[in-house]
Amino acid sequence: KAKEQRGSLSFFSDDLTTAVRRRLELEQRLRRALERKELCLYYQPQWSIDGAEMTGVEALIRWQDPERGMIPPVEFIPVAEQSILIGMIGRWVLHEASAQIAAWQRQGLAVPRVAVNVSPQQLRYHYLPDEVAEVLEQTGIAPDLLELELTESALMAPGQDTEKMLNALRALGVRLAIDDFGTGYSSLAYLKRFPLDLLKIDKSFTDDLLESSQARAIVETIIVLGHKLGLGVLAEGVEYEAQRCELERLGCHQFQGYLKSRPLSVVELEALLAAD
Numbered sequence: 001k002a003k004e005q006r007g008s009l010s011f012f013s014d015d016l017t018t019a020v021r022r023r024l025e026l027e028q029r030l031r032r033a034l035e036r037k038e039l040c041l042y043y044q045p046q047w048s049i050d051g052a053e054m055t056g057v058e059a060l061i062r063w064q065d066p067e068r069g070m071i072p073p074v075e076f077i078p079v080a081e082q083s084i085l086i087g088m089i090g091r092w093v094l095h096e097a098s099a100q101i102a103a104w105q106r107q108g109l110a111v112p113r114v115a116v117n118v119s120p121q122q123l124r125y126h127y128l129p130d131e132v133a134e135v136l137e138q139t140g141i142a143p144d145l146l147e148l149e150l151t152e153s154a155l156m157a158p159g160q161d162t163e164k165m166l167n168a169l170r171a172l173g174v175r176l177a178i179d180d181f182g183t184g185y186s187s188l189a190y191l192k193r194f195p196l197d198l199l200k201i202d203k204s205f206t207d208d209l210l211e212s213s214q215a216r217a218i219v220e221t222i223i224v225l226g227h228k229l230g231l232g233v234l235a236e237g238v239e240y241e242a243q244r245c246e247l248e249r250l251g252c253h254q255f256q257g258y259l260k261s262r263p264l265s266v267v268e269l270e271a272l273l274a275a276d
């Protein structure tokens with residue numbers, strides 16, 4: 001009996017060891033990637049709902065691994081979030097995006113507002129207003145060119161004074177958006193307490209907008225909510241003209257999606273900015 005137990009225990013811990021080893025390995029490679037500057041930002045344009053005007057861009061991280069090629073964020077951000085790496089990455093993204101804005105300004109390009117994704121851990125374990133203030137000072141950019149995308153779960157995390165932190169960020173002049181709106185666990189009460197600028201309707205709702213009356217009802221409600229609270233509303237993941245058209249009819253302000261542009265490299269975006 002004892003032997004059997006020991007056997008199953010060691011089987012179990014072997015499995016665990018493999019998972020842990022793989023995670024540590026990825027962590028180590030990621031740490032090296034950060035040092036070797038193998039991380040970069042792509043920028044996906046955001047458009048006024050009629051598609052006539054670029055209203056901003058969202059910075060999306062990529063890992064350019066010399067051996068494995070381009071690694072998407074879903075493959076390394078969740079791992080980074082389980083270690084202190086996410087703090088380092090978050091800080092790097094904030095700095096890189098702001099430095100890019102400054103560089104575009106020097107080049108005389110029409111600089112779009114840049115939205116940056118903030119992970120819940122970054123909000124929780126680093127005092128974000130200090131990091132943002134530091135980056136603004138280092139790069140000298142206008143604060144309203146920077147938008148922070150926060151998720152509902154990050155805002156709802158217990159044990160932090162979120163309201164105070166958001167007010168400090170607002171005082172710096174940066175814009176605040178709620179990412180993946182409608183998918184997290186949160187109460188609507190925070191919408192009136194927090195100083196917010198934009199609701200981003202999650203792609204899952206956009207996907208079903210034309211097929212499901214429930215998804216449609218949710219999208220419609222988010223748009224009305226945004227209007228009544230004086231917040232901008234942006235729909236994510238718009239792939240078809242029929243979706244854009246319906247969103248426009250419902251009064252949505254902005255959209256982002258493959259319909260008009262995928263995330264672009266700096267060179268590709270600069271070509272687009274210079275074209276108009």
Ligand code: C2E
Nearest residue numbers: 060061072073074077093117118119237238239257258263
């Ligand atoms: P997200 O913030 O919801 O970003 C939107 C994702 O949807 C991006 O994927 C984007 O490329 C993709 N997307 C945009 N339009 C369309 C469309 O029309 N169709 C389809 N199928 N996809 C579309 P990506 O770049 O792979 O990023 C995935 C997630 O990784 C992001 O989701 C975000 O949660 C996270 N992420 C990306 N960059 C960062 C970062 O710098 N920091 C942190 N903490 N997370 C990041």
Ligand code: CA
Nearest residue numbers: 058117149179
């Ligand atoms: Ca986002």
Ligand code: CA
Nearest residue numbers: 179180200236
């Ligand atoms: Ca999103």
Ligand code: CA
Nearest residue numbers: 179180202203
């Ligand atoms: Ca998402």
